[in-house]
Amino acid sequence: MPEVAKNLSRVPHPYTLSDAEDWLAVVKENPFNLSIFLNDELIGGVSLSDRRDNSYELGYWVGVDYWGQGFATEAASGLLNVAHSQIGSLVVVANVYKENVVSAQVLRKLGFTPTGEDEVFSLSRQARVPTFTYRYEA
Numbered sequence: 175m176p177e178v179a180k181n182l183s184r185v186p187h188p189y190t191l192s193d194a195e196d197w198l199a200v201v202k203e204n205p206f207n208l209s210i211f212l213n214d215e216l217i218g219g220v221s222l223s224d225r226r227d228n229s230y231e232l233g234y235w236v237g238v239d240y241w242g243q244g245f246a247t248e249a250a251s252g253l254l255n256v257a258h259s260q261i262g263s264l265v266v267v268a269n270v271y272k273e274n275v276v277s278a279q280v281l282r283k284l285g286f287t288p289t290g291e292d293e294v295f296s297l298s299r300q301a302r303v304p305t306f307t308y309r310y311e312a
C-alpha cells in the first residue's frame with residue numbers, strides 16, 4: 175500500500191518478505207506493538223517504541239479501505255491507556271510529515287500537543303522529510 179508506506183518513516187516500499195520478517199522480529203520484542211483487527215481481518219497497526227530515554231514514540235497505520243472511521247484514534251487511545259496503566263507515568267512523542275494533516279488531527283484528538291519541527295529519513299521515499307513534532311504526557 176504505497177498510500178500508507180509513503181507516510182511512514184520505517185516502512186520500505188516495495189515491501190518484501192524479508193521486510194515482513196524483520197518487522198515480525200521487532201513485534202515479538204515489543205509488548206506495545208499491536209495489530210488492529212476488524213472481524214478477524216487485519217486492518218492496521220499501532221505501536222509505542224521505547225526510545226530508551228524514558229519516552230516512547232507512537233506510530234500507527236490503517237488500511238486505505240478503512241480510513242476515516244475512527245480506527246486509528248480508537249486503537250492509539252487504547253494503547254496509550256494500556257501503556258499508562260502498565261508503566262505509570264508516560265511520555266510519548268510523535269513525528270508527523272508536515273503534509274499529513276489527517277495524522278496530525280489524530281494526534282490532536284489523542285491529546286498530543288505540538289512541540290516544534292524536525293526532519294526524518296523516509297525508507298519508502300529515500301529522502302529526508304520535514305515533520306511536525308508532538309508530545310503527550312500521562
Ligand SMILES: CC(C)(COP(=O)(O)OP(=O)(O)OC[C@H]1O[C@@H](n2cnc3c(N)ncnc32)[C@H](O)[C@@H]1OP(=O)(O)O)[C@@H](O)C(=O)NCCC(=O)NCCS
Nearest residue numbers: 178181234235236241242243244245246247270276277279
Ligand atoms: C493517519 C491514519 C492512520 C488515520 O487513520 P484513520 O483511522 O483514518 O483516522 P481516524 O478516522 O481515527 O481520524 C482521522 C481524522 O482526520 C480527519 N480528516 C480526514 N481527512 C482530513 C483532511 N483532509 N483534513 C483534515 N482532517 C481530516 C477525520 O475527520 C478525523 O478527525 P475527526 O474525527 O475529528 O473528524 C491513516 O490515514 C493512515 O494509515 N495513513 C498512512 C500512514 C500514516 O500516515 N501513519 C501515521 C504516521 S505519523
